[in-house]
Amino acid sequence: MTLQETSSPASVWNNIEGIAFGGDYNPEQWPVSVRLEDLELMKEAGVSFLSVGIFSWALLEPAEGTYDFAWLDEVMDNLAGIGVKVALATATAAPPAWLVRKHPEILPVTADGTVLGPGSRRHYTPSSAVYRRYATGITRKLAERYKDHPALALWHVDNELGCHVSEFYGEEDAAAFRSWLKRRYGTIDALNASWGTAFWSQNYGSFDEILPPAVAPSTLNPGQQLDFQRFNSWALMDYYRELVAVLREVTPGVPCTTNLMASSATKSMDYFDWAKDLDVIANDHYLVAADPERQIELAFSADLTRGIAGGDPWILMEHSTSAVNWQPRNQPKMPGEMLRNSLAHLARGADAVMFFQWRQSFAGSEKFHSAMVPHGGRDTRVWREVVDLGAALKRLAPVRGSRVESRVAIVFDYEAWWAGEIDSKPSVDVKYLDLLRAFHRQLFLRGVSVDMVHPSASLEGYDLVLVCTLYSVTDEAAANIAAAASAGATVLVSYFSGIADEKDHVRLGGYPGAFRDLLGVRVEEFHPLLAGTQLKLSDGTISSVWSEHVHLAGAEALQTFTEYPLEGVPSLTKRSVGAGAAWYLATFPDREGIESIVDQLLEESGAAPVAAADPGVELTRRRSDDGRSFLFAINHSRSSALVQASGVELLSGERFEGSVPAGGVVVVAED
Numbered sequence: 001m002t003l004q005e006t007s008s009p010a011s012v013w014n015n016i017e018g019i020a021f022g023g024d025y026n027p028e029q030w031p032v033s034v035r036l037e038d039l040e041l042m043k044e045a046g047v048s049f050l051s052v053g054i055f056s057w058a059l060l061e062p063a064e065g066t067y068d069f070a071w072l073d074e075v076m077d078n079l080a081g082i083g084v085k086v087a088l089a090t091a092t093a094a095p096p097a098w099l100v101r102k103h104p105e106i107l108p109v110t111a112d113g114t115v116l117g118p119g120s121r122r123h124y125t126p127s128s129a130v131y132r133r134y135a136t137g138i139t140r141k142l143a144e145r146y147k148d149h150p151a152l153a154l155w156h157v158d159n160e161l162g163c164h165v166s167e168f169y170g171e172e173d174a175a176a177f178r179s180w181l182k183r184r185y186g187t188i189d190a191l192n193a194s195w196g197t198a199f200w201s202q203n204y205g206s207f208d209e210i211l212p213p214a215v216a217p218s219t220l221n222p223g224q225q226l227d228f229q230r231f232n233s234w235a236l237m238d239y240y241r242e243l244v245a246v247l248r249e250v251t252p253g254v255p256c257t258t259n260l261m262a263s264s265a266t267k268s269m270d271y272f273d274w275a276k277d278l279d280v281i282a283n284d285h286y287l288v289a290a291d292p293e294r295q296i297e298l299a300f301s302a303d304l305t306r307g308i309a310g311g312d313p314w315i316l317m318e319h320s321t322s323a324v325n326w327q328p329r330n331q332p333k334m335p336g337e338m339l340r341n342s343l344a345h346l347a348r349g350a351d352a353v354m355f356f357q358w359r360q361s362f363a364g365s366e367k368f369h370s371a372m373v374p375h376g377g378r379d380t381r382v383w384r385e386v387v388d389l390g391a392a393l394k395r396l397a398p399v400r401g402s403r404v405e406s407r408v409a410i411v412f413d414y415e416a417w418w419a420g421e422i423d424s425k426p427s428v429d430v431k432y433l434d435l436l437r438a439f440h441r442q443l444f445l446r447g448v449s450v451d452m453v454h455p456s457a458s459l460e461g462y463d464l465v466l467v468c469t470l471y472s473v474t475d476e477a478a479a480n481i482a483a484a485a486s487a488g489a490t491v492l493v494s495y496f497s498g499i500a501d502e503k504d505h506v507r508l509g510g511y512p513g514a515f516r517d518l519l520g521v522r523v524e525e526f527h528p529l530l531a532g533t534q535l536k537l538s539d540g541t542i543s544s545v546w547s548e549h550v551h552l553a554g555a556e557a558l559q560t561f562t563e564y565p566l567e568g569v570p571s572l573t574k575r576s577v578g579a580g581a582a583w584y585l586a587t588f589p590d591r592e593g594i595e596s597i598v599d600q601l602l603e604e605s606g607a608a609p610v611a612a613a614d615p616g617v618e619l620t621r622r623r624s625d626d627g628r629s630f631l632f633a634i635n636h637s638r639s640s641a642l643v644q645a646s647g648v649e650l651l652s653g654e655r656f657e658g659s660v661p662a663g664g665v666v667v668v669a670e671d
């Protein structure tokens with residue numbers, strides 16, 4: 001049973017007006033005089049929502065059972081006084097020193113047996129019964145103290161669960177893993193069958209013999225690895241649920257969430273699974289400064305977050321006003337980039353724009369991380385941009401609650417990501433996100449909006465469905481994808497999809513087992529490419545990474561391999577299915593190749609760009625229940641760009657004249 005089935009607290013949006021704006025607030029790092037100045041600055045910037053107390057346990061409970069809430073009372077009262085709502089943290093993301101000293105068994109253990117010590121943060125394992133007892137203890141104290149506080153709008157449970165450490169190998173983790181396996185399989189025979197332990201004499205006589213897949217002489221059992229991944233994702237969420245159970249008991253009306261890290265960099269947590277237990281989806285996103293196309297990675301993260309949220313509005317819980325401090329070279333954001341980033345998240349479904357953090361620290365390891373109030377104070381570019389952003393978000397209040405429109409779905413599955421990248425596969429160059437992001441990139445560049453959809457979620461209403469390197473898939477999900485084609489969608493499936501079931505057992509009879517009938521192809525043998533090599537295809541485009549021996553079994557070939565030993569073998573095929581079509585792509589095309597395939601797919605499916613615009617403009621449309629629509633156009637280029645739209649531009653309040661300035665953003669409430 002999920003938490004949502006047991007109770008339904010009020011929506012966080014009932015408590016917030018317009019687009020929420022703010023960030024992490026760590027007042028415990030500052031004297032009262034600065035905290036008072038904060039209130040004035042918050043009013044100046046139009047701050048409406050703050051996450052408070054994320055790393056404050058050691059100050060709230062300085063010794064076991066001794067509490068000091070005076071400073072937090074003052075902060076909460078003062079924030080309420082200026083009308084700011086609070087996502088109050090459970091303070092559990094950094095256990096205090098006294099707790100570690102008394103109970104060192106709470107510390108996380110890595111695969112090689114290293115115990116990760118204190119002095120940083122997140123130094124606990126979620127399966128520690130002792131840790132959970134203390135964490136629920138401080139959570140209950142906070143809930144009891146602030147349950148009727150007018151500032152309290154949301155519980156911010158722990159922080160970025162699974163950040164820094166997402167796999168736990170200690171003794172208590174091993175025991176929890178065994179219990180989880182017992183619940184999953186019931187009998188040891190069922191586990192042996194699922195893990196295929198007849199291989200290499202890995203058969204288990206009882207659950208007690210099982211250990212986490214730590215270090216071993218050679219490759220570890222893939223079923224064990226996959227289940228350990230599932231277990232760790234579950235264990236973090238199970239810890240979340242235990243804290244939320246306390247919060248539900250004491251503050252049943254207050255919604256709960258935790259900040260996810262959905263992006264191309266976070267693989268370990270199945271956020272589609274987690275979403276079932278979050279009352280609102282919240283995400284943190286940081287740009288990689290060295291990525292020249294970082295706006296596309298941002299779009300990918302935001303689209304994924306919206307997918308996790310099932311299309312509902314979500315909270316951008318953290319991003320940065322300028323530089324971070326944890327990349328090798330921390331370049332600041334360019335002028336206007338923070339506004340573009342913020343509105344890009346909004347354009348992709350966020351209804352709250354928040355930062356890490358409100359005021360830049362003067363001490364500690366994040367002192368060179370940007371914030372809303374920089375070291376230099378008010379007379380800085382960053383502060384001026386923060387104030388401008390606050391004003392812009394006020395004008396965008398009408399967008400609140402509207403939903404992003406997309407006719408293209410990219411199927412996204414963390415389990416397939418995990419299973420497909422376990423060792424001992426045909427090629428280390430097949431990475432789950434590479435082809436998927438190459439398609440997403442092409443669609444981004446064309447202004448075609450994309451939803452990320454879990455393979456078993458409804459695909460109804462999509463004109464185009466892309467299934468990229470979806471190595472493992474359940475029968476049910478494969479049927480769901482096939483049904484989309486029958487119903488009229490153009491479905492493209494790529495190489496190394498549908499190979500295995502959810503147990504990571506190969507589907508026999510020819511690849512890609514789960515999609516063979518849908519696609520009308522049968523693949524006999526894989527021919528992955530050696531590092532750095534490429535192939536010429538019959539239409540003159542180039543590909544890399546992968547080729548394979550495809551036989552037609554109902555499909556027609558649209559393109560073929562041209563090189564020995566696969567001359568004339570299909571590399572791209574199509575089969576008509578019901579009202580739609582199923583395409584198969586048997587290699588990783590280069591940019592031109594992907595462009596050409598996307599052209600063909602868009603033409604066949606009828607999925608179109610959001611609007612006509614010059615290159616360099618990011619486009620999305622949000623539509624509200626009452627039919628109003630909002631076109632977001634973000635100009636990432638350094639010259640002004642034309643966009644075809646008519647209506648009132650919300651940021652200026654004027655009629656839209658058809659052009660977006662270099663680096664600028666327009667939001668058109670369309671006629």
Ligand code: GLA
Pocket residue numbers: 159160284286318324325356366369
């Ligand atoms: C994460 C954390 C924050 C902070 C930022 C810095 O998102 O949640 O506490 O460390 O990273 O980028």
